[in-house]
Amino acid sequence: MQxxxxxxxxxxxxxxxxxxxxxxxxxxxxQQQLKxxxxxTPEAFIAALKTTLQPQIDRIGRNHITGIGxxxxxxxxxxxxxxxxxxxxxxxxxxxxxxxxxxxxxxVQLTNDANAGALGEMIFGAAHHMKNFxxxxxxxGLGSGLxxxxxxxxxxxxxxxxxxHTIALPEGRPCGCGRKGCLETYxxxxxxxxxxxxxxxxxxxxxxxxxxxxxxxxxxKKQISAHDVFIAAENHDPTAKAIFDYTAKILGLSLANxxxxxxxxxxxxxxxxxxxxxxxxxxxxKYMEDNLLSVFKNKVQILRSQLPQANAALLGAASLVWA
Amino acid sequence: MQxxxxxxxxxxxxxxxxxxxxxxxxxxxxQQQLKxxxxxTPEAFIAALKTTLQPQIDRIGRNHITGIGxxxxxxxxxxxxxxxxxxxxxxxxxxxxxxxxxxxxxxVQLTNDANAGALGEMIFGAAHHMKNFxxxxxxxGLGSGLxxxxxxxxxxxxxxxxxxHTIALPEGRPCGCGRKGCLETYxxxxxxxxxxxxxxxxxxxxxxxxxxxxxxxxxxKKQISAHDVFIAAENHDPTAKAIFDYTAKILGLSLANxxxxxxxxxxxxxxxxxxxxxxxxxxxxKYMEDNLLSVFKNKVQILRSQLPQANAALLGAASLVWA
Numbered sequence: 137m138q139x140x141x142x143x144x145x146x147x148x149x150x151x152x153x154x155x156x157x158x159x160x161x162x163x164x165x166x167q168q169q170l171k172x173x174x175x176x177t178p179e180a181f182i183a184a185l186k187t188t189l190q191p192q193i194d195r196i197g198r199n200h201i202t203g204i205g206x207x208x209x210x211x212x213x214x215x216x217x218x219x220x221x222x223x224x225x226x227x228x229x230x231x232x233x234x235x236x237x238x239x240x241x242x243x244v245q246l247t248n249d250a251n252a253g254a255l256g257e258m259i260f261g262a263a264h265h266m267k268n269f270x271x272x273x274x275x276x277g278l279g280s281g282l283x284x285x286x287x288x289x290x291x292x293x294x295x296x297x298x299x300x301h302t303i304a305l306p307e308g309r310p311c312g313c314g315r316k317g318c319l320e321t322y323x324x325x326x327x328x329x330x331x332x333x334x335x336x337x338x339x340x341x342x343x344x345x346x347x348x349x350x351x352x353x354x355x356x357k358k359q360i361s362a363h364d365v366f367i368a369a370e371n372h373d374p375t376a377k378a379i380f381d382y383t384a385k386i387l388g389l390s391l392a393n394x395x396x397x398x399x400x401x402x403x404x405x406x407x408x409x410x411x412x413x414x415x416x417x418x419x420x421x422k423y424m425e426d427n428l429l430s431v432f433k434n435k436v437q438i439l440r441s442q443l444p445q446a447n448a449a450l451l452g453a454a455s456l457v458w459a
Numbered sequence: 460m461q462x463x464x465x466x467x468x469x470x471x472x473x474x475x476x477x478x479x480x481x482x483x484x485x486x487x488x489x490q491q492q493l494k495x496x497x498x499x500t501p502e503a504f505i506a507a508l509k510t511t512l513q514p515q516i517d518r519i520g521r522n523h524i525t526g527i528g529x530x531x532x533x534x535x536x537x538x539x540x541x542x543x544x545x546x547x548x549x550x551x552x553x554x555x556x557x558x559x560x561x562x563x564x565x566x567v568q569l570t571n572d573a574n575a576g577a578l579g580e581m582i583f584g585a586a587h588h589m590k591n592f593x594x595x596x597x598x599x600g601l602g603s604g605l606x607x608x609x610x611x612x613x614x615x616x617x618x619x620x621x622x623x624h625t626i627a628l629p630e631g632r633p634c635g636c637g638r639k640g641c642l643e644t645y646x647x648x649x650x651x652x653x654x655x656x657x658x659x660x661x662x663x664x665x666x667x668x669x670x671x672x673x674x675x676x677x678x679x680k681k682q683i684s685a686h687d688v689f690i691a692a693e694n695h696d697p698t699a700k701a702i703f704d705y706t707a708k709i710l711g712l713s714l715a716n717x718x719x720x721x722x723x724x725x726x727x728x729x730x731x732x733x734x735x736x737x738x739x740x741x742x743x744x745k746y747m748e749d750n751l752l753s754v755f756k757n758k759v760q761i762l763r764s765q766l767p768q769a770n771a772a773l774l775g776a777a778s779l780v781w782a
Contacts, residue, residue: 268615282720284614289607291722292591293758296607301752302716313752393625397605397720399614429624429636435616 141202144189144242145454147249148172148208150223153181155189156447157196158454162260164447166192178230186239193240203243204236205456207252207449214294216246245456249273249449251288251297253406253441254281255459256452262404262442269400272299274409277312278320278327284398288459299394300324304386323387325362325409332360332379339375348373362409369415380415387416388423395424395432406441406448464525467512467565468777470572471495471531473546476504478512479770480519481777485583487770489515501553509562516563526566527559528779530575530772537617539569568779572596572772574611574620576729576764577604578782579775585727585765592723595622597732600635601643607721611782622717623647627709646710648685648732655683655702662698671696685732692738703738710739711746718747718755729764729771 140159147154149172156167168188175181193201209221216233218224236244247255254271257263263271267286273279278300282289289296300320301313308317309330321327336354350368354360368376391403409416421438428436443451463482470477472495479490491511498504516524532544539556541547559567570578577594580586586594590609596602601623605612612619623643624636631640632653644650659677673691677683691699714726732739744761751759766774 266615268613268619284607284612284619285610287608287610289612289721290591291607292589292724293722293754295754296591296720296722298719298752302719303712303750306712315750315752389626389629393716394720396621396625397619397717398612399616399619401615427626427638429621429638431616431618 140200142196142200143202143454143457144193144204144240145450145452145457146185146204146206146208146236147252147449147453148206148211148218148224149249149449150209153185154450155185156450156454157192158451160458162451164450167447167450173225176225178226178232178235181226182235182239185236189240193242198242201242203245203457204240205252205453206232206236206244206246207249207453207456208232208246209249211246211248211251212294213245213247213251213288213290216244218246243457247288247290247294247456248279248281249452250279251281251290252452252456253279253443253448254283254288254297254404254452255455256443256448257404257406257441258283258286259455259458260443260451261448262439263402266401268398270299270394270398270403272403272405273407274324274405275407276325278324282394282398282400289398299390302390302393304390319386319390323383323390328362328365328379328383328409329360331382332365332376335375335379335382336360348375350375362412366412366415369412377415380412381419384416384419385423388420388425389427391420391424391436392427392432395436396429399432400436402437402439404439404441406443410440463523465519465523466525466777466780467516467527467563468773468775468780469508469527469529469559470575470772470776471529471534471541471547472572472772473532476508477773478508479773479777480515481774483781485774487773490770490773496548499548501549501555501558504549505558505562508559512563516565521565524565526568526780527563528575528776529555529559529567529569530572530776530779531555531569532572534569534571534574535617536568536570536574536611536613539567541569566780570611570613570617570779571602571604572775573602574604574613575775575779576602576766576771577606577611577620577775578778579766579771580727580729580764581606581609582778582781583766583774584771585762586725589724591721593622593717593721593726595726595728596730597647597728598730599648601647605717605721605723612721622713625713625716627713642709642713646706646713651685651688651702651706651732652683654705655688655699658698658702658705659683671698673698685735689735689738692735700738703735704742707739707742708746711743711748712750714743714747714759715750715752715755718759719752722755723759725760725762727762727764729766733763 153170218230271281280299304319305317309321311318349371476493541553594604603622626640627642628640632644634641672694
């Protein structure tokens with residue numbers, strides 16, 4: 137009988153990098169965090185990884201480690217590089233896969249965080265045994281990983297799966313990418329807040345400013361968070377419900393179009409906005425169904441991630457080794 | 460050395476069914492046509508196939524035939540059935556794969572005609588050696604087959620790849636599918652004609668009806684064909700160019716969104732509308748590029764099918780055996 141094999145997962149985020157040892161059943165036997173911003177150069181970062189990880193590799197034995205999987209913003213599976221990641225301290229094109237291979241002499245795979253998340257769900261989470269599904273992270277922005285025939289759709293250059301940058305409304309809201317109307321300018325925490333402010337300003341303009349929770353918060357703080365909109369909905373604020381409905385209408389149509397192209401068994405949501413729960417997902421599912429071609433109706437599950445939020449990114453990164 | 464292997468291709472269309480023997484290099488050593496509508500039941504159709512094909516199988520020897528590939532409207536790869544195909548004489552759900560297997564005792568694969576076309580391009584045509592591309596048939600409607608990681612995206616139910624039924628303009632033109640604003644109501648021969656009539660009616664309404672080729676045709680025939688619009692463009696009719704531009708704007712945006720999701724190496728066009736050539740494709744490419752996320756710009760080739768038009772469907776069907 138073969139000894140149990142482990143994967144090393146490395147999740148690189150703008151603030152923290154988490155490294156850990158992941159077993160094939162999804163248990164994490166060791167993990168540690170580095171502060172990404174402490175390392176001004178990729179070389180310094182690799183040196184810190186070496187100091188942290190090498191004792192673990194020596195303890196377990198190299199032959200019990202199948203490989204290293206890395207999830208990172210703008211990580212490219214094919215080139216093994218991180219390119220122009222706005223929230224990382226290293227500029228330009230970083231050949232991260234090669235650097236980590238040179239440091240540890242183990243097989244290394246790299247992809248972006250949304251793709252890693254999709255693999256995590258496939259191996260350890262809500263997409264277990266699924267071969268066709270979409271994984272969507274709803275946070276500050278909207279990231280996605282698409283799986284078809286049991287494999288991530290990387291596209292010919294490794295950059296596929298950008299649902300957040302499909303144009304949902306031509307000539308719509310300006311997006312950080314330089315274009316207009318991208319889905320993530322509507323369907324994300326940032327988008328929800330923009331919508332909230334637009335709705336509240338419109339109420340004010342028409343002098344129907346209601347004496348409600350959300351309007352009060354806005355008057356007091358002069359700003360609104362996605363969490364405020366959620367709390368307002370909990371308090372039965374009709375404006376909050378209208379804000380979620382507007383968001384859901386745009387997201388639901390985009391999901392219907394995604395289904396027409398890839399016909400997933402499920403669409404799995406992860407991230408801070410997923411906490412908005414039924415306020416967002418019930419109307420989103422309704423609008424998706426309304427816009428589906430009849431052959432797809434009542435077939436596509438809308439699910440929430442089944443990975444523990446705290447370890448999801450690490451499990452996703454490690455999944456690259458098992459996928 | 461192994462003897463050369465052959466595939467049997469069966470392309471089922473509303474009018475004709477073509478059967479043929481296809482070699483691995485794409486040469487067709489024998490083919491014959493049946494009139495699909497002559498066979499009122501699937502059983503009668505299978506009997507005719509048997510009469511036509513069995514002598515060829517006996518002549519070549521069963522062990523030299525790898526299998527049978529079938530392309531058919533609404534053909535489902537997973538279930539092996541044709542379901543509710545509007546332009547075929549047989550109603551309901553036809554278990555075609557099973558029926559053909561029972562008749563010939565050879566492995567049988569079935570898919571819809573656009574998917575078969577995509578495989579044909581991958582094995583014999585413009586997508587040779589590509590692992591990530593989109594294949595689009597522009598005819599009366601818009602069909603598509605999407606290939607990622609060298610495999611067709613069938614989705615979990617076999618119905619993926621419906622680019623023509625992504626909603627391009629919410630609340631737009633009524634579509635035969637019962638919804639509104641589907642891409643194929645704009646980007647197809649039918650869509651082009653609808654646009655032409657809208658444009659000509661608008662010219663008339665504003666009393667700026669020009670003394671041009673297209674307007675003259677419309678006045679004389681009280682109808683317009685896609686070919687008329689093409690001829691008008693050849694004659695430098697500005698209305699015709701505006702019609703192509705309008706079509707290209709909608710198609711280009713949809714292609715940009717497709718690229719964001721699947722990042723294909725190329726988008727390959729096939730079908731009657733592909734003959735419109737640069738009148739359609741130059742502005743389509745421009746609008747696609749205008750709407751692309753920067754990481755995808757100037758990377759995606761727009762190509763025309765490299766399969767001979769007369770044999771494309773047959774080669775596509777046979778490709779199912781080699782894919």
